[in-house]
Amino acid sequence: MIIDGHVHVTLDGWAAFDAEKAHSLGLDACLCYSGAWADTGVSMELARAQNDNLARLRSETGMVAPFGTVHPIWGEAAAQEMERCIRTLGFPGAAFNPHQAGYMLVRQHYNLKSNLFHSPIFEVLRDTRAPVVFDCDYLADYSSPAQLGEMARRLPDNPIIMGHSGWNAMWPMAIEVAARTDNLFFETASVPTGGIKLAVQRLGADRVIFGSDFPCDNGHTVAYELRKIRSLGLTPADEALVLGGNLWRMGILSEGDGRRRPAMPRQARR
């Protein structure tokens, strides 16, 4: 079973979820979060609608593992929405995209309630022990691998997944920090092949998670990212862990999810 650990789903037309296309590209299930532009704080209502959309897609497609998204600037209201996602809707995890959403983990907001380390959201994450994805790309100020290492240390019971793992600039930092932090996971979207290979060698295949950034670039990234993993020459057992086994073990799928269904409804496009 291939589980894609990095899939965006938004209601703004940028990233509509197309289950048939995902299947045709070889994906059995997807860790999905809104991410990027649509959760940039434009409105709490939109974030809530996007989270509801993920819940709907999970039940309709049987291949969506929804990760709730909120903006920390909303303080208590953000925590309540995250609590709703995880405890009421039964989402398996949470996702944050600090760079694209325009906030830093620690430094930007003088109001501690919107500083992730001190915000009410942090308490929800800690109490639920849910897996958490943080986009971790190329701007060190926002969410560098080292900052996520500190987040992982402060949330020792939560698996913390580095989305992009530093991309092609900071992947060495991601490997070094993850080697010192057991609950930090290395996700592979846009990481150079040599970086992924080294991550498997240094961290073990059980700490590396395949991701494609689907549906960016009209889904072309999926074949490229899969080819990178398959070019590594991993053992079948290790490849299976990277391509979905690790996320499966985190329990992000509902029972029966990931088994292909005969007719996959498309998400209505706006």
Next chain:
Amino acid sequence: MIIDAHCHVGQGRWVSQTAEELLRQMDTARVDMAVICPVDRQIAVDNREGNDAMIAACRAHPDRFRGLAVANPWYGERAEKELKRALAGGLAGLKVHSARQGHYVNDEILDPLLRLVDVVGGFVYLHMGTPEVAMPLEAIDLAYRFPSVSFILGHCGGVDVHWPLSWEVLETCPNTLVETSHVAFTGYFEEPVRRFGGSRFLFGSDSPVGAMEVEKWKLERLDLPGSEDIFGGNAERLLKGRGVL
């Protein structure tokens, strides 16, 4: 001839590759020639060691390798002497990695080295994608200051938000080209290649950081106009301009 415009040979802290290992990758990917440069430590401090290794590899495999020199500009006159020596040894141009070497990419500290490259008709590969020190719109300063030197923007300028900055550089400076390694959203190439022409793009893998076969495949499947230029013609022109092909 298919030429990979950006590969490394040497024992690095993060990734390593011998000349023989690179040749095997080239054979597997059906690549005729690679433009090679040294690895991290040699780029940062042990420039002479790196340059000697490039010269030796090119002499051992004259039909497969051409090399770029490294010289950290903070060494001042010693860097100029080292670059002169390396170019005299047959290396084709200069690789600048401002993040490893500790300066802004447009810093005038580079100018004495760029003048040396200009004199011999060489070209310059710029590492791109490290904010503050290695970004496309900062590199544009170099292209203005040295209009007769060709500058290659590595990794298409960096990551997704940097790629459009590279298009701005291509638009403005005819002496610039873009190298393609690590760009995951390959569909983003199609419009710029049609707009600027295949003569402004170079296939590169950054091997062993990137997997050569995978990086080549991602471009082949796009059926880009001017693909002969992208896969070798442009690199061939740069090397011939320097007189090393």
